Amino acid sequence: MIAKSIEESIVLSIFDLSNQLKKIGDEVYQKVGLTTQQWLILLHLANNPNLPFFKREEHKKALMASELADSLNVSRANITNLINVLLEKGLVQQFEDNQDRRKKRLSLTKQGVALVEKTQPSRFAVIEYLMEGFTKDEKETFLRFLEQSMNRIINDEERIKSFHKMLVGV
Amino acid sequence: MIAKSIEESIVLSIFDLSNQLKKIGDEVYQKVGLTTQQWLILLHLANNPNLPFFKREEHKKALMASELADSLNVSRANITNLINVLLEKGLVQQFEDNQDRRKKRLSLTKQGVALVEKTQPSRFAVIEYLMEGFTKDEKETFLRFLEQSMNRIINDEERIKSFHKMLVGV
DNA sequence: ATAAATAGTTAATTATATTAACCATTTCCG
DNA sequence: CGGAAATGGTTAATATAATTAACTATTTAT
Numbered sequence: 495m496i497a498k499s500i501e502e503s504i505v506l507s508i509f510d511l512s513n514q515l516k517k518i519g520d521e522v523y524q525k526v527g528l529t530t531q532q533w534l535i536l537l538h539l540a541n542n543p544n545l546p547f548f549k550r551e552e553h554k555k556a557l558m559a560s561e562l563a564d565s566l567n568v569s570r571a572n573i574t575n576l577i578n579v580l581l582e583k584g585l586v587q588q589f590e591d592n593q594d595r596r597k598k599r600l601s602l603t604k605q606g607v608a609l610v611e612k613t614q615p616s617r618f619a620v621i622e623y624l625m626e627g628f629t630k631d632e633k634e635t636f637l638r639f640l641e642q643s644m645n646r647i648i649n650d651e652e653r654i655k656s657f658h659k660m661l662v663g664v
Numbered sequence: 665m666i667a668k669s670i671e672e673s674i675v676l677s678i679f680d681l682s683n684q685l686k687k688i689g690d691e692v693y694q695k696v697g698l699t700t701q702q703w704l705i706l707l708h709l710a711n712n713p714n715l716p717f718f719k720r721e722e723h724k725k726a727l728m729a730s731e732l733a734d735s736l737n738v739s740r741a742n743i744t745n746l747i748n749v750l751l752e753k754g755l756v757q758q759f760e761d762n763q764d765r766r767k768k769r770l771s772l773t774k775q776g777v778a779l780v781e782k783t784q785p786s787r788f789a790v791i792e793y794l795m796e797g798f799t800k801d802e803k804e805t806f807l808r809f810l811e812q813s814m815n816r817i818i819n820d821e822e823r824i825k826s827f828h829k830m831l832v833g834v
Numbered sequence: 835a836t837a838a839a840t841a842g843t844t845a846a847t848t849a850t851a852t853t854a855a856c857c858a859t860t861t862c863c864g
Numbered sequence: 865c866g867g868a869a870a871t872g873g874t875t876a877a878t879a880t881a882a883t884t885a886a887c888t889a890t891t892t893a894t
Contacts, residue, residue, distance in 0.1 A: 495711075496784070500803050501791045502714040505685065506707075507810035510716045512682030513737055514817045515675065522828045531850085537676075541665075544672040546680045560872055567683055572851055574874060596859045596872045614666070619827045621671045623820075624813040628805075633670050635802050636809060640677035643794040647684045650793075657789040658692045701881085730841060742882055744843060766841045766890045 518620075526609065527583065532576050535562055539586060539602045540610045546644060556599035558591075585609060688790075696779065697753065702746050705732055709756060709772045710780045716814060726769035728761075755779060 519530040528536075537545060538557055547565035559573045566573070577600065580586040585606035591597035602610065625633065647654065689700040698706075707715060708727055717735035729743045736743070747770065750756040755776035761767035772780065795803065817824065 496713060496780075498713050499788065499791075500800070500807060501795055502712075502788070503716075503719075504795065504803060504807050504810065505791050506712075506714050507716050507807065507814065508678055508682050509685065509704075511810055511814055511817075512678050514814065515679065517737065518817065518824065529850085534679075542672075542676075543666060543668050544676050546673075546677050549673075558872075567687065568850095569852060570873065571853080571875080575850085594860070594872090598873070610666075616827045618669065618672070620824055621669075621675050623824070623827070624816055625671055625674065625809065627812070628809055630670070632805050632809070633674060635798075636806050637670060637674050637677065639795065639798055639802070639806060640674065640681055642797070644677065644681055644684065646794055647681075647688065654688065654790055654793070657786045657793070658695075699881085728841075738881095739883060740842065741844080741884080745881085764841085764891070768842070 528579075529576075531566065531568075532580055534566060535573075535576055535580060536585065536602065536606060536610055538562055538565060539600055539606065546641075549641070550648075555591075556589075556601050558597050558599055562600075580606075698749075699746075701736065701738075702750055704736060705743075705746055705750060706755065706772065706776060706780055708732055708735060709770055709776065716811070719811070720818075725761075726759075726771050728767050728769055732770075750776075 516530050519533065523530060523533045538547065541548065541553075543549075545565070547561075553561070559577060560570055562577075563570045563573045577586065577588075581588065583605075584603055586600055587603050588598045588600055591599055686700050689703065693700060693703045708717065711718065711723075713719075715735070717731075723731070729747060730740055732747075733740045733743045747756065747758075751758065753775075754773055757771055757773050758768045759771070761769055798806075
C-alpha cells in the first residue's frame with residue numbers, strides 16, 4: 495500500500511496535465527500542418543519571453559538550431575528535420591552568421607510572424623480559462639515552484655542521479 | 665513582440681518540467697528494462713493513490729487494459745504491447761473476470777510488488793528534493809490548480825476547442 | 835433475436851526521435 | 865604557429881512508440 499503524498503500527487507498531475515496540453519496542441523496545430531514541437535520552435539523564434547529558455551539566459555542574437563536543441567532537449571539532427579518543414583512552409587528563414595561561418599541563424603518570415611500573432615489570442619484565452627480563479631500571488635508561487643524544480647534538475651543533476659544509485663542492482 | 669504573461673509562463677514551464685521528469689524517468693527505469701509508460705502502469709496496478717486517475721474515480725476491482733488506456737490517454741492497442749512486456753518480465757499477471765468474459769483483470773506479481781516497493785524511497789527522495797522549501801499550503805494550492813486545469817480540459821473540452829475555432833481558416 | 839457496444843488483439847503503418855558518421859569551421863593550447 | 869579538440873549542421877540508417885483498421889469474442893440494449 496502506497497502512502498498518500500501531496501508531492502507525488504503534484505508530480506503525477508504535472509505529467510498528466512502536460513500530456514493533455516500536448517494532445518490539445520497537436521490537435522489544434524495539426525490544422526495548420528504543424529506539430530507541437532514545430533510550434534514551440536516558432537515561439538522561440540518569436541522571442542516569446544514566457545519560455546523558460548529565455549528566462550534562464552539572455553539571447554541577443556537570432557537563435558540557431560543547436561540552441562533550439564538545447565531548449566527542447568532533443569538532438570540537433572531532430573531540429574534539422576523540424577526546421578526543414580518550417581522552411582518549406584515558408585514560416586522560417588535561415589541566414590549565415592558572418593562572424594562564425596559554421597552557424598546559421600534562424601528567424602521568422604512575415605508569414606511566420608503573422609501566424610504567431612494570429613494564434614496568440616486563442617492560446618491566451620485557453621490558458622486564462624484553465625487557471626481562472628487563482629490569485630496573482632498564487633500563480634507567482636506556482637511559477638517559482640516550477641522554476642525551482644527545473645533549476646534543481648538542471649544544476650543538481652548529479653545529486654538527483656545519486657538518489658537513484660541504489661536502483662542499479664535491482 | 666509577445667507580452668509577458670505569468671499564465672503562459674506557467675504552462676510553458678509545466679511542459680518543460682514534465683519533459684525533464686520524463687527524461688530522468690526513462691534513464692532511471694531503463695536500468696530495470698522499463699520505459700516511463702510501463703512504469704506508470706505498474707504504479708496504477710499498485711493502486712498508487714496519488715495518481716490523478718484514482719482521484720477522479722474510485723476503482724474497487726483490479727484494473728483492465730482499457731482503463732489504463734483511458735488513464736494514460738493512449739490507444740488500447742498500445743496498452744496491449746506495453747502489458748506484454750510486463751507479462752514477459754513477470755512483473756504483472758492477468759486473469760479473466762468471471763462476471764464478464766471479455767475482460768481481463770491485471771495485477772502485480774510478487775516481483776512486481778517488490779520492484780515498486782524497492783524504488784519507492786528513491787522516487788520520494790527526488791520528488792521531495794524538487795519541492796523543498798515550499799509550505800504545505802502552497803503545495804495544496806498548487807495541486808488544486810493542477811486539478812482544476814485537468815478538470816476543465818476533461819469536462820469542458822468543447823469550450824476549449826471553441827477558443828480555437830477561429831484558427832481553422834488560417 | 836438482432837444490432838450495437840465493449841474488451842482485447844493483431845498487423846500494417848506512421849510519427850518522432852535517436853545514433854553515428856561526416857564536413858566545415860573555429861577555438862584551444864603546447 | 866600548427867595540430868587536436870570542440871562546435872554547428874547535415875545525412876542516412878535505425879529505433880521506438882505510437883496509431884489506425886480489421887477482426888474475434890462477449891455482453892448489453894431494444
